[in-house]
Amino acid sequence: MKYYPPKFQAKAFTCPLCNVYSKMSWYEWRVRFEGTQIERAICQHCGESSYWFGTDQSDLSGKLLSPLVSGVPLPLPDMPDEVKTDYLEARGVLPHSSKAAAALFRLALQRLCIYLGKKPKNR
Ligand SMILES: [Zn+2]
Structure with a gap:
């Protein structure tokens, strides 16, 4: 959708x-x-x-x-649960703090890379 x-x-x-x-x-x-x-x-x-x-x-x-919403789409149904948790938290916090949301989106991306078997770089 x-x-x-x-x-x-x-x-x-x-x-x-x-x-x-x-x-x-x-x-x-x-x-x-x-x-x-x-x-x-x-x-x-x-x-x-x-x-x-x-x-x-x-x-x-x-x-x-x-209501306060970020405008960020909902996660796709096939997003892994361990990624979805951080993604949804980042989505929810974006209207309050873009820096906090960026940190959480980065964490979600790191978890996605690990899930996909790719080692994320630390920078
Ligand atoms: Zn409605």
């Missing part, structure tokens, strides 16, 4: 809540605190909502507010 990362105001993408490619319905919200504009996308498959910063939020405009 192809992964379409969540994208602001896109008509469809892979839902960050149910992981199904689905049409999205967009609604504008106004939050009282400092007039922050939040836009809500409702998944037509699961009915759950994701929340995005609206176009009037200069540096945050169009960024996903909730």
Whole structure:
């Protein structure tokens, strides 16, 4: 299954809540605190909502507010379990720390190399 990362105001993408490619319905919200504009996308498959910063939020405009997702695809079904654990952790931590995610992706790659019988170099 192809992964379409969540994208602001896109008509469809892979839902960050149910992981199904689905049409999205967009609604504008106004939050009282400092007039922050939040836009809500409702998944037509699961009915759950994701929340995005609206176009009037200069540096945050169009960024996903909730749920926090990295946009990294889910692992392929044939990924070895010992690699999958680190991969999923890296995927989950990416919105919080790109450096932590990079370290975990590197570890996952090292484990994959070992699994495939190739000795990874330490640099
Ligand atoms: Zn959904």
